[in-house]
Amino acid sequence: xxxxxxxxxxxxxxxxxxxxxxxxxxxxxxxxxxxxxxxxxxxxxxxxxxxxxxxxxxxxxxxxxxxxxxxxxxxxxxxxxxxxxxxxxxxxxxxxxxxxxxxxxxxxxxxxxxxxxxxxxxxxxxxxxxxxxxxxxxxxxxxxxxxxxxxxxxxxxxxxxxxxxxxxxxxxxxxxxxxxxxxxxxxxxxxxxxxxxxxxxxxxxxxxxxxxxxxxxxxxxxxxxxxxxxxxxxxxxxxxxxxxxxxxxxxxxxxxxxxxxxxxxxxxxxxxxxxxxxxx
Amino acid sequence: xxxxxxxxxxxxxxxxxxxxxxxxxxxxxxxxxxxxxxxxxxxxxxxxxxxxxxxxxxxxxxxxxxxxxxxxxxxxxxxxxxxxxxxxxxxxxxxxxxxxxxxxxxxxxxxxxxxxxxxxxxxxxxxxxxxxxxxxxxxxxxxxxxxxxxxxxxxxxxxxxxxxxxxxxxxxxxxxxxxxxxxxxxxxxxxxxxxxxxxxxxxxxxxxxxxxxxxxxxxxxxxxxxxxxxxxxxxxxxxxxxxxxxxxxxxxxxxxxxxxxxxxxxxxxxxxxxxxxxxxxxxxxxxxxxxxxxxxxxxxxxxxxxxxxxxxxxxxxxxxxxxxxxxxxxxxxxxxxxxxxxxxxxxxxxxxxxxxxxxxx
Amino acid sequence: xxxxxxxxxxxxxxxxxxxxxxxxxxxxxxxxxxxxxxxxxxxxxxxxxxxxxxxxxxxxxxxxxxxxxxxxxxxxxxxxxxxxxxxxxxxxxxxxxxxxxxxxxxxxxxxxxxxxxxxxxxxxxxxxxxxxxxxxxxxxxxxxxxxxxxxxxxxxxxxxxxxxxxxxxxxxxxxxxxxxxxxxxxxxxxxxxxxxxxxxxxxxxxxxxxxxxxxxxxxxxxxxxxxxxxxxxxxxxxxxxxxxxxxxxxxxxxxxxxxxxxxxxxxxxxxxxxxxxxxxxxxxxxxxxxxxxxxxxxxxxxx
Ligand SMILES: Nc1ncnc2c1ncn2[C@@H]1O[C@H](COP(=O)(O)OP(=O)(O)OP(=O)(O)O)[C@@H](O)[C@H]1O
Ligand SMILES: [Mg+2]
Numbered sequence: 008x009x010x011x012x013x014x015x016x017x018x019x020x021x022x023x024x025x026x027x028x029x030x031x032x033x034x035x036x037x038x039x040x041x042x043x044x045x046x047x048x049x050x051x052x053x054x055x056x057x058x059x060x061x062x063x064x065x066x067x068x069x070x071x072x073x074x075x076x077x078x079x080x081x082x083x084x085x086x087x088x089x090x091x092x093x094x095x096x097x098x099x100x101x102x103x104x105x106x107x108x109x110x111x112x113x114x115x116x117x118x119x120x121x122x123x124x125x126x127x128x129x130x131x132x133x134x135x136x137x138x139x140x141x142x143x144x145x146x147x148x149x150x151x152x153x154x155x156x157x158x159x160x161x162x163x164x165x166x167x168x169x170x171x172x173x174x175x176x177x178x179x180x181x182x183x184x185x186x187x188x189x190x191x192x193x194x195x196x197x198x199x200x201x202x203x204x205x206x207x208x209x210x211x212x213x214x215x216x217x218x219x220x221x222x223x224x225x226x227x228x229x230x231x232x233x234x235x236x237x238x239x240x241x242x243x244x245x246x247x248x249x250x251x252x253x254x255x256x257x258x259x260x261x262x263x264x265x266x267x268x269x270x271x272x273x274x275x276x277x278x279x280x281x282x283x284x285x286x287x
Numbered sequence: 288x289x290x291x292x293x294x295x296x297x298x299x300x301x302x303x304x305x306x307x308x309x310x311x312x313x314x315x316x317x318x319x320x321x322x323x324x325x326x327x328x329x330x331x332x333x334x335x336x337x338x339x340x341x342x343x344x345x346x347x348x349x350x351x352x353x354x355x356x357x358x359x360x361x362x363x364x365x366x367x368x369x370x371x372x373x374x375x376x377x378x379x380x381x382x383x384x385x386x387x388x389x390x391x392x393x394x395x396x397x398x399x400x401x402x403x404x405x406x407x408x409x410x411x412x413x414x415x416x417x418x419x420x421x422x423x424x425x426x427x428x429x430x431x432x433x434x435x436x437x438x439x440x441x442x443x444x445x446x447x448x449x450x451x452x453x454x455x456x457x458x459x460x461x462x463x464x465x466x467x468x469x470x471x472x473x474x475x476x477x478x479x480x481x482x483x484x485x486x487x488x489x490x491x492x493x494x495x496x497x498x499x500x501x502x503x504x505x506x507x508x509x510x511x512x513x514x515x516x517x518x519x520x521x522x523x524x525x526x527x528x529x530x531x532x533x534x535x536x537x538x539x540x541x542x543x544x545x546x547x548x549x550x551x552x553x554x555x556x557x558x559x560x561x562x563x564x565x566x567x568x569x570x571x572x573x574x575x576x577x578x579x580x581x582x583x584x585x586x587x588x589x590x591x592x593x594x595x596x597x598x599x600x601x602x603x604x605x606x607x608x609x610x611x612x613x614x615x616x617x618x619x620x621x622x623x624x625x626x627x628x629x630x631x632x633x634x635x636x637x638x639x640x641x642x643x644x645x646x647x648x
Numbered sequence: 649x650x651x652x653x654x655x656x657x658x659x660x661x662x663x664x665x666x667x668x669x670x671x672x673x674x675x676x677x678x679x680x681x682x683x684x685x686x687x688x689x690x691x692x693x694x695x696x697x698x699x700x701x702x703x704x705x706x707x708x709x710x711x712x713x714x715x716x717x718x719x720x721x722x723x724x725x726x727x728x729x730x731x732x733x734x735x736x737x738x739x740x741x742x743x744x745x746x747x748x749x750x751x752x753x754x755x756x757x758x759x760x761x762x763x764x765x766x767x768x769x770x771x772x773x774x775x776x777x778x779x780x781x782x783x784x785x786x787x788x789x790x791x792x793x794x795x796x797x798x799x800x801x802x803x804x805x806x807x808x809x810x811x812x813x814x815x816x817x818x819x820x821x822x823x824x825x826x827x828x829x830x831x832x833x834x835x836x837x838x839x840x841x842x843x844x845x846x847x848x849x850x851x852x853x854x855x856x857x858x859x860x861x862x863x864x865x866x867x868x869x870x871x872x873x874x875x876x877x878x879x880x881x882x883x884x885x886x887x888x889x890x891x892x893x894x895x896x897x898x899x900x901x902x903x904x905x906x907x908x909x910x911x912x913x914x915x916x917x918x919x920x921x922x923x924x925x926x927x928x929x930x931x932x933x934x935x936x937x938x939x940x941x942x943x944x945x946x947x948x949x950x951x
Contacts (some may be wrong), residue, residue, distance in 0.1 A: 008735060008791035009558070017746060017873070018717075019948070022750060022755070023755075025746070025750060026750055026761055026765070029747055029750075029765045030761060030764050031760075032764055032765075032824065033764055033765050033767055033768050033828075034764065036768075036776075036779050036780065036783060036824065037767070037771075037814075038780070039782070039783060039790070040779055041783075041791070043788060051788065052840070052935065054787065058790070071737065090935035095763070097928075098673050098674040098677065101671065101674065102670060102671040102673075102675070104670055105668075105671040106664075106671070108667075108668035109531045109666065109670075111668065111760070112665040113582060114667075114790060117671065117675065120386075120683070121678065121679070121762060122386045124678060124683065124686065124816065125878075125881070125882070126885070126930060126933060126934070126937075127686050127689075127883055127884045127885070127926070127930055128906050128909055128926050128930070129735075129885075129922055130887070130906070130913055130922065130926060131660055131686065131689035131692075131909070131922070131926040132682065132685035132689050132691070133687055133913075134689065134692070134697075134913070134919050135684070135685035135686075135688035135692075135794045136681065138684045139680075139681075139685065146691035146773040149725050154677070154681060155681055156679060158677045158678055158680075158681035158682050159681075161674050161677065162513065162678070165674060176370060178368050178370050178372035179372050179374065180374075181337075181339050181359070181366075181368075181372065182366070182372035182373075182374075182433075183385070184358070184360055185337055185338075185359045185360065185364065185365065185366045185711050186360070186385050186386035186433070186437075187360045187386050187389040187390055188360060188389055188391060189358075192389070197374055200892045201375060201376060203487070213770075215770050216944075219772020219773055219774060219775065220772075221772075221773075221774040221888065222888070226737045226914075237772060237774050239777070240774075240775070240778070241774070243948075251782065251788055255666070255782070258775055258778065258779065261775060262771065265770045265771065265772065266767065266770065269763070269766070269769075269772070270763050271765060271833075272761050273762065273766050274547070358663070
């Protein structure tokens with residue numbers, strides 16, 4: 008019994024109605040960011056709270072791109088996030104594969120260890136890391152950031168990859184091993200291509216995480232040449248007069264890569280996330 | 288092509304024994320079927336031969352070589368999985384050539400081998416398709432093709448037909464058999480379907496509970512089962528088992544069901560002290576006469592015409608049995624009939640151990 | 649003929665090592681850059697470590713923890729941590745569950761709506777913090793004016809500079825950001841429920857509320873518990889939104905323990921004390937996690 012046409016219509020309009028509220032709430036802050044970034048300075052405060060500005064201008068974007076270190080920060084962020092995503096995904100693939108396919112001594116403790124590292128507030132480790140990295144010459148360098156981001160991404164990325172590997176039947180690599188492949192070859196040639204969506208999702212997740220990280224970026228790297236985007240953005244707000252327009256324009260630009268990534272990966276996240284995040 | 292020897296193989300998962308000491312010698316070129324109920328350890332044994340599973344004790348030899356320590360890839364065997372395990376991202380051609388590529392076979396030799404295997408299995412037109420674009424039967428063929436291109440020492444099959452419908456299964460049964468005749472490769476074939484076991488094998492290995500129950504040619508197992516498990520597992524409809532009492536008369540015995548005398552027959556070499564035995568008779572060996580003439584009195588309980596034959600369920604002194612007749616008899620439910628059983632067609636079993644009680648010839 | 653394989657034993661040993669080889673690079677990296685610093689960091693809690701003071705660093709035993717007991721700001725921050733964590737997790741969970749239920753069945757437009765409602769989760773936290781501070785700022789943001797128009801506020805002021813309500817700002821931002829995470833996890837769990845179970849229940853005459861109560865909830869419960877636990881720990885630990893939006897102020901009124909650690913370390917430059925606070929927080933969280941896990945165990949075994 009499915010109920011009458013009328014109750015069904017009511018049910019579906021409620022369904023869409025509630026979802027529309029979600030959509031509006033999700034998009035409104037982002038809309039505001041874009042709106043302020045394209046409002047010219049002279050009406051920014053006068054019409055500060057209007058839903059639509061009476062004039063549009065891209066002057067803030069010109070300021071950000073032309074008259075600041077923005078492009079340098081952007082380049083740094085791309086390098087750091089890109090390499091972090093690649094490195095943590097490769098390492099997480101290897102360890103996730105081990106968790107998925109082998110029962111081995113110490114597995115329980117290794118998994119536990121990975122979970123525990125997620126429990127500590129980052130602040131507690133920054134000072135020790137700062138002194139370790141200082142002696143290694145890794146402060147004020149993009150390499151240092153890449154290493155630290157990779158390490159912090161690995162636990163979750165490993166669980167994510169493990170859940171994707173769990174979805175691939177063991178038969179496949181057994182068939183490959185009988186066909187004459189070593190396990191490693193079977194992993195690279197058979198299993199990895201089949202988990203491609205999972206690999207993309209994991210890489211996207213790591214990229215997003217590294218893209219927005221600010222604590223390490225701020226405290227490990229003080230020189231502008233090794234600063235990432237979040238630090239650059241923060242610089243705007245610590246100046247004597249806050250220039251909201253350019254700051255928001257920079258914010259919008261910062262959002263573009265993560266939004267693109269997110270639209271690509273969100274479908275796979277639903278497939279992989281619970282298992283990965285929750286199994287532990 | 289090579290022989291396979293399984294010597295004293297045991298396998299435990301933790302404290303649970305799954306194989307409890309298996310010995311088996313398979314000749315070069317032989318087609319051996321491992322049959323048994325679900326969970327009896329057939330797949331485990333096959334995977335141990337393939338090297339996918341470590342064994343807890345014992346030895347596996349392929350040809351003259353002990354292979355316990357060898358990785359699957361070094362054993363030179365091919366395996367067809369129940370799930371087929373085709374590589375989903377590779378075309379049929381690539382699936383079949385993967386093993387040869389790993390061996391660094393020259394490209395033209397690969398192409399030749401793949402073409403030959405494809406022709407044999409009727410895969411010519413499908414070479415460029417991905418597995419997901421194939422029907423179940425076609426996938427099965429590709430899995431077979433992947434195994435035969437390599438020309439391995441032995442083939443291992445793990446229930447390769449169980450995902451096919453009845454008609455296709457019958458056809459593939461025939462084709463695998465034919466392929467074996469052409470290639471003559473040593474094959475170990477796992478199934479829980481006793482019809483497959485009967486029709487395909489040179490020898491059947493009947494397993495139960497991690498122990499080999501009997502090894503022999505199909506008809507030998509059918510006519511001469513070593514115990515009640517084999518007797519009941521092989522044959523469909525299954526053998527009738529009648530709880531009977533044996534009364535000794537010199538070197539003969541008389542079998543009684545309740546107060547009804549079933550038949551007299553030569554005495555087996557031993558009898559349980561209380562005379563309780565189980566008498567096994569195949570349904571097609573029981574004769575049926577419509578009226579209460581000479582023979583054992585019974586009543587009809589149910590009649591199932593299948594076309595080829597009619598299956599009659601009858602009741603003898605409260606015990607059910609099935610029989611088979613190809614004559615089109617007019618039978619009513621509850622009609623009294625009389626049954627004839629020849630002493631030579633009866634197998635006696637010890638009701639406690641399940642072992643066969645042999646009648647000396 | 650017996651062929652002896654001199655390498656066979658070695659190969660077996662290598663095979664036994666395989667899982668370790670696969671996980672070694674990840675483990676090594678985590679050990680060096682996370683575990684070792686964590687241990688060092690905890691050791692600070694028992695030492696007197698002041699940045700910029702080279703004579704500091706001596707072992708002081710439990711002094712830092714004794715100070716902690718007497719530190720009114722810490723207790724205030726602990727109270728705020730509970731408020732912050734409970735309200736963030738509760739609302740994220742509630743809104744996330746509703747969203748997941750709405751997205752669970754296919755409907756026209758789902759493939760567009762789903763990525764949009766999940767999008768906030770992808771936005772970098774610090775940017776969320778800044779964005780929401782702008783929204784709360786009456787000079788360029790609409791929220792105070794709307795709240796004033798609705799009669800929720802007596803004047804269109806910035807909530808972030810109101811000692812009574814400053815914590816509300818980061819909480820709202822955190823709910824906006826974290827709801828999709830719960831929705832994604834719940835959605836994945838929902839889609840793992842076999843549909844035959846619903847059909848069977850429907851045939852048995854269960855209404856939709858009854859189906860939710862007797863099928864959906866019990867199936868989701870284990871996922872919920874773990875997700876709630878992981879997120880609670882994460883949210884209790886994450887000070888970014890608060891640091892960016894209020895810096896714990898005004899006058900510590902929106903300070904949580906995690907941001908208090910940050911303040912002590914980078915404004916007070918007292919690393920020993922900061923580590924003691926952080927260690928206390930971790931201990932509290934561990935107790936909480938163990939409690940929740942044993943509840944989950946009980947739920948699983950009673951099913
Ligand atoms: N990894 C494992 N851990 C523990 N027990 C296992 C494992 N693999 C198999 N078993 C057990 O070993 C027994 C034999 O399994 P096996 O797969 O060999 O059965 P099978 O005869 O092939 O059955 P089927 O016809 O259902 O395939 C089963 O009882 C199974 O539960
Ligand atoms: Mg099996």
